[in-house]
Structure formats: structure tokens, C-alpha cells
Amino acid sequence: xxxxxxxxxxxxxxxxxxxxxxxxxxxxxxxxxxxxxxxxxxxxxxxxxxxxxxxxxxxxxxxxxxxxxxxxxxxxxxxxxxxxxxxxxxxxxxxxxxxxxxxxxxxxxxxxxxx
Amino acid sequence: xxxxxxxxxxxxxxxxxxxxxxxxxxxxxxxxxxxxxxxxxxxxxxxxxxxxxxxxxxxxxxxxxxxxxxxxxxxxxxxxxxxxxxxxxxxxxxxxxxxxxxxxxxxxxx
Numbered sequence: 001x002x003x004x005x006x007x008x009x010x011x012x013x014x015x016x017x018x019x020x021x022x023x024x025x026x027x028x029x030x031x032x033x034x035x036x037x038x039x040x041x042x043x044x045x046x047x048x049x050x051x052x053x054x055x056x057x058x059x060x061x062x063x064x065x066x067x068x069x070x071x072x073x074x075x076x077x078x079x080x081x082x083x084x085x086x087x088x089x090x091x092x093x094x095x096x097x098x099x100x101x102x103x104x105x106x107x108x109x110x111x112x113x114x115x
Numbered sequence: 116x117x118x119x120x121x122x123x124x125x126x127x128x129x130x131x132x133x134x135x136x137x138x139x140x141x142x143x144x145x146x147x148x149x150x151x152x153x154x155x156x157x158x159x160x161x162x163x164x165x166x167x168x169x170x171x172x173x174x175x176x177x178x179x180x181x182x183x184x185x186x187x188x189x190x191x192x193x194x195x196x197x198x199x200x201x202x203x204x205x206x207x208x209x210x211x212x213x214x215x216x217x218x219x220x221x222x223x224x225x
Binding site: 004031033035041042043045048050055056091093098099100101102103104105106107108109 | 146
């Protein structure tokens with residue numbers, strides 16, 4: 001596609017429910033990144049994928065968070081047993097090979113509200 | 116742990132002024148630094164990417180400089196316009212570990 005897309009754009013859920021957030025990177029981009037932006041907070045790096053592999057998962061806030069990427073393309077971020085503090089905008093970015101050397105291009109984000 | 120600071124947190128200027136936004140970081144072992152703008156309720160738009168071996172990059176009215184040894188970058192905006200109003204974020208990247216500053220919220224008044 002022309003850019004990074006994310007779905008849904010907005011998600012409202014009840015505390016304790018599981019949610020899945022989806023990211024479609026730019027076609028041909030091998031690196032994919034997930035971030036969280038909470039109200040009044042800066043951008044928090046969560047996890048990155050090189051192909052289908054996530055070399056470092058230590059940025060995930062808790063074991064309720066997981067992410068996967070299949071076929072070197074689409075990625076899903078899953079939050080189990082959501083809590084109110086999970087409310088944030090979740091942003092996805094991709095880059096051609098690695099953000100070490102290439103620009104990151106961001107999607108519009110998914111705004112998650114946990115009631 | 117890398118810490119990124121942006122000063123000022125907010126800036127309001129009249130249209131036509133030249134302005135400088137500042138970004139500082141504590142660990143100079145970076146691969147590159149990237150400047151973004153974020154409009155309210157939107158994702159981030161890439162403005163400029165400076166590799167660690169470079170000292171500056173230019174795009175139109177924007178010029179970004181990098182002094183890696185002192186841990187500083189500046190974003191210079193020439194002849195500011197109301198459409199430049201947004202939050203400007205800098206990010207430093209080291210081995211796929213991205214750290215963002217909290218941003219500078221810029222308002223350009225007509």
C-alpha cells in the first residue's frame with residue numbers, strides 16, 4: 001500500500017477483555033515497530049520486528065502484551081486482560097531494512113480506551 | 116539508558132519568523148537521529164533523518180544539524196508559516212532502540 005495502515009482506528013473495550021491491534025507496513029519494508037503514546041506522555045518503544053523475528057521483547061510493559069508478525073508483513077499487537085492504564089494511542093512504524101539506517105514511516109495509530 | 120530532552124516544551128511565534136528547536140541526548144552512541152512532526156490526533160510524519168556520520172540535512176525550509184559528540188541536534192525552520200503549527204519530536208536510534216523526546220509544541224500565529 002501507499003503507507004502504513006492500522007486498524008481499528010479507535011477501540012473502546014471493557015477492563016479485563018482482550019484486544020488485538022493490527023498494523024500493515026509499507027510493502028517491502030522488513031522492519032516493523034510498535035510504540036505507545038499515553039496522554040501527556042512521550043512515545044514509548046514497545047517492540048520491533050526484523051522480518052518475522054522480534055529480537056528484543058523487553059520493551060513490552062507486561063506479560064499481558066504480546067506481538068507477532070507473519071509472512072514478513074502484517075503484525076498484530078495483543079493485549080490480554082486489558083487495564084485502564086493500557087489506554088493510549090498505539091502507533092506502528094515500518095522502515096525499509098532497519099531504523100538504524102532508514103527512515104521510519106508511521107501509521108495513523110489506534111486509539112485504545114479501556115473503561 | 117538514553118534520555119532525550121527537547122527544549123522548549125512549547126513555542127509561539129508570529130508568522131515569518133525563523134526559529135530553532137533543540138534536542139539533546141545523553142548517550143552519543145547513536146546510529147541516527149530523526150525529526151518528526153505530529154499534528155493533533157494524527158500519526159508522525161518524518162521530516163529529516165541524519166545519519167551519525169552526517170552533520171546536517173536540509174529539506175525545503177527545514178535544516179537539521181547533529182553534533183553527536185556533544186549530544187545535540189537542532190531543527191531550524193525558516194520563514195515560519197501557520198501550517199507549521201504542530202508538535203515536533205526528535206528520536207535517537209541506537210541498535211533498533213528508539214528513544215523519543217517529549218516534543219516541542221509550535222504555534223505560528225498569522
